Amino acid sequence: MNGVMLVARREVATQIRTKGFVIGLLVTALVVAAVSFAPKLMDRPDSYTIGTVNSERLPLDRAAPEAKFEWKEFADEATARQAVLDGDVDAVVVGGTKVLADGQLDDELGVLLQSVNREVKLGAAGVSIPPLQMETVGEDARYDSARTGIAVVLVLVLFMLIIGQVSMVAMGVVEEKGSRIVEILLSSIRPWQLLAGKIIGLGVLGLINLVVILGVGLGAAAASGIAADFPPGIGGLVVGVLVWFVLGYAFFATLSAAFASLVSRQEEVGSVITPLTMTIMVTYFVAFYATTDATGTLATVMSYIPPFSSMVMPVRMAATEVPLWQVAASMAAMLVAVLAVLSFGAGVYRRAVLRTGARLKLTEVLRAG
Amino acid sequence: MLEISELRKRFAGGPDAPGGKVALDGVGFSVRPGEMYGFVGANGAGKTTTMRIVMGVLQADSGSVSWQGRPLDYDARRRFGYMPEERGLYQKMRVAEQIEYFGRLHGLSAPAAHKATEELMERLGVAERRNEAVQALSLGNQQRVQLAVALVHDPEVLVLDEPFSGLDPIAVDALAGTLQERCRGGVPVIFSSHQLDLVERLCDAVGIVARGRMVASGTVAELRAAESDTLRVVVRDPAPGWADGLPGTVTVNGDRHVLRTTSADDQEVLRRAIKAGRVEHFGVEQPTLTEIFKEAVA
Numbered sequence: 299m300n301g302v303m304l305v306a307r308r309e310v311a312t313q314i315r316t317k318g319f320v321i322g323l324l325v326t327a328l329v330v331a332a333v334s335f336a337p338k339l340m341d342r343p344d345s346y347t348i349g350t351v352n353s354e355r356l357p358l359d360r361a362a363p364e365a366k367f368e369w370k371e372f373a374d375e376a377t378a379r380q381a382v383l384d385g386d387v388d389a390v391v392v393g394g395t396k397v398l399a400d401g402q403l404d405d406e407l408g409v410l411l412q413s414v415n416r417e418v419k420l421g422a423a424g425v426s427i428p429p430l431q432m433e434t435v436g437e438d439a440r441y442d443s444a445r446t447g448i449a450v451v452l453v454l455v456l457f458m459l460i461i462g463q464v465s466m467v468a469m470g471v472v473e474e475k476g477s478r479i480v481e482i483l484l485s486s487i488r489p490w491q492l493l494a495g496k497i498i499g500l501g502v503l504g505l506i507n508l509v510v511i512l513g514v515g516l517g518a519a520a521a522s523g524i525a526a527d528f529p530p531g532i533g534g535l536v537v538g539v540l541v542w543f544v545l546g547y548a549f550f551a552t553l554s555a556a557f558a559s560l561v562s563r564q565e566e567v568g569s570v571i572t573p574l575t576m577t578i579m580v581t582y583f584v585a586f587y588a589t590t591d592a593t594g595t596l597a598t599v600m601s602y603i604p605p606f607s608s609m610v611m612p613v614r615m616a617a618t619e620v621p622l623w624q625v626a627a628s629m630a631a632m633l634v635a636v637l638a639v640l641s642f643g644a645g646v647y648r649r650a651v652l653r654t655g656a657r658l659k660l661t662e663v664l665r666a667g
Numbered sequence: 668m669l670e671i672s673e674l675r676k677r678f679a680g681g682p683d684a685p686g687g688k689v690a691l692d693g694v695g696f697s698v699r700p701g702e703m704y705g706f707v708g709a710n711g712a713g714k715t716t717t718m719r720i721v722m723g724v725l726q727a728d729s730g731s732v733s734w735q736g737r738p739l740d741y742d743a744r745r746r747f748g749y750m751p752e753e754r755g756l757y758q759k760m761r762v763a764e765q766i767e768y769f770g771r772l773h774g775l776s777a778p779a780a781h782k783a784t785e786e787l788m789e790r791l792g793v794a795e796r797r798n799e800a801v802q803a804l805s806l807g808n809q810q811r812v813q814l815a816v817a818l819v820h821d822p823e824v825l826v827l828d829e830p831f832s833g834l835d836p837i838a839v840d841a842l843a844g845t846l847q848e849r850c851r852g853g854v855p856v857i858f859s860s861h862q863l864d865l866v867e868r869l870c871d872a873v874g875i876v877a878r879g880r881m882v883a884s885g886t887v888a889e890l891r892a893a894e895s896d897t898l899r900v901v902v903r904d905p906a907p908g909w910a911d912g913l914p915g916t917v918t919v920n921g922d923r924h925v926l927r928t929t930s931a932d933d934q935e936v937l938r939r940a941i942k943a944g945r946v947e948h949f950g951v952e953q954p955t956l957t958e959i960f961k962e963a964v965a
């Protein structure tokens with residue numbers, strides 16, 4: 299175990315110091331922060347400036363508490379008209395009977411003025427109408443758009459991190475094999491220790507990235523106030539995403555190390571792990587499609603099938619409410635797949651990593667025993 | 668004592684060699700504590716394969732390796748030092764960190780690895796380069812770091828595959844000095860080499876391997892004793908046919924005739940030579956390692 303930790307620590311220590319890692323982390327943090335603030339910047343609360351000529355101020359803020367109203371009084375209709383034309387005010391209420399606007403009056407403001415005016419007049423006449431009570435009979439749809447947004451961002455983050463770390467694993471394996479460092483390494487530690495150390499080390503770096511992204515994202519969302527629109531249970535989602543990253547990464551990274559151990563030159567890495575990168579892409583596409591139809595059959599079925607489940611289930615968890623037993627069942631299936639892949643990958647790696655030279659065939663390695 | 672016996676290894680055949688390739692066909696020798704053992708053989712003879720099996724990097728098909736009377740296992744092997752034929756270091760890792768890392772992989776504690784690294788860098792003259800990436804070093808310095816990696820955990824046994832290849836004479840002497848020092852401390856050292864003069868100068872014992880078989884093994888004196896001494900006679904401008912009927916070979920070099928023989932009666936040869944011309948040289952020569960080697964692999 300000590301050997302595993304030493305190898306893992308070396309991976310973390312050497313990567314974390316590189317410019318690439320530090321810059322990558324800063325850029326992601328900035329992008330995530332910007333994305334978290336953007337909705338707030340684009341979607342500012344409505345604010346209106348309303349003028350009056352010989353009129354009462356209508357109690358608009360009672361009917362629309364989120365909007366801001368500023369009031370201006372004008373001495374006569376002529377000055378009010380000029381102010382409307384100049385754009386100083388959005389609308390002017392004249393004598394409690396008509397409204398002046400430049401061209402078309404803002405729809406929302408129009409409806410608001412009409413209904414509040416009616417209410418005030420009726421109230422004065424002694425009629426009071428209780429407001430209509432709203433009740434939803436379908437699912438609570440309040441958080442739907444926030445949920446979809448979160449799912450889209452999460453699956454993209456998972457995809458980028460997994461594909462990035464998985465190719466780092468492949469390059470690291472070939473670096474050691476091609477330069478024959480493995481010969482010295484394997485005279486002091488066992489192949490599985492080297493493999494496990496590398497996968498854990500690069501996985502920890504991926505987790506650091508993920509935690510920073512989630513932390514910055516949630517922090518920025520809280521600071522900008524959009525966290526108020528987040529659905530309940532965001533804490534469970536965060537934990538789920540971390541677990542799914544670990545499972546998905548373990549699956550793909552092990553296969554990546556096994557495939558990479560078949561070649562001896564960095565130039566060959568790309569082609570030897572192509573089937574794997576394609577699988578990750580397909581997983582991503584399926585998961586992305588699931589963000590558009592999280593309750594559909596495809597999303598539901600795929601959220602149980604490893605390795606697709608590693609991205610589709612987090613999408614479902616973000617986009618809808620998934621019963622805990624379903625998450626647990628899907629995680630168990632993925633865990634079994636990870637264990638199978640670990641035993642297969644470690645076997646291939648052990649047999650192939652010392653056989654430098656031409657690219658080996660997987661069948662040949664498996665036959666060699 | 669390190670005992671290697673009856674190693675056999677066959678590599679799976681590729682398209683060019685469908686039947687597979689026998690790399691070792693019964694290689695065995697033993698090395699005593701404090702002994703410097705030279706392992707020589709032509710290219711492809713099986714030296715690297717043997718050393719990889721000793722280091723556990725390859726599995727033999729049959730045969731055994733034992734250390735101090737017990738089969739060599741993983742834990743004992745961790746206390747060996749190894750320099751592979753194809754050198755390998757992390758190119759982007761710093762010198763000191765790299766040596767320390769390998770020390771720790773071999774089981775040293777962090778402070779022990781640190782201390783050993785400092786001492787070795789000082790000894791091998793790479794201390795000023797401690798914080799440079801290996802790729803920034805000259806090849807000679809990279810070799811030194813490679814040696815430091817093999818030595819950092821104060822190994823019980825040293826296994827070095829072609830450690831002298833590519834070194835200039837000064838570096839050769841420095842490396843030889845370091846190895847001799849370890850030997851004096853009781854460590855058995857095995858190294859392979861093509862440079863037979865070097866092996867002859869440094870080694871207490873020599874093993875010669877050819878096509879996967881041991882053809883000779885023993886101390887240099889023992890190998891010499893197994894070969895008969897050669898009588899070498901140089902005669903200037905002799906009468907033609909002077910050596911007819913004598914066993915051995917005559918080579919003509921200008922007007923000098925050189926007779927080499929291992930079986931002729933020396934007094935008879937001397938009489939004939941004096942009669943034939945001016946005798947410039949008459950003496951018995953011990954075979955050099957090169958001659959023993961050529962004889963053995965022929």
Ligand SMILES: Nc1ncnc2c1ncn2[C@@H]1O[C@H](COP(=O)(O)OP(=O)(O)O)[C@@H](O)[C@H]1O
Pocket residue numbers: 653678679688689690708709710711712713714715716717
């Ligand atoms: N991985 C391998 N696959 C197939 N043949 C090999 C392999 N390694 C070595 N050989 C063959 O085994 C023989 C011995 O090689 P080696 O031990 O490297 O010789 P040396 O080190 O004495 O030059 C050679 O014929 C070589 O081609």
Ligand SMILES: [Mg+2]
Pocket residue numbers: 711714715716752
């Ligand atoms: Mg060799």
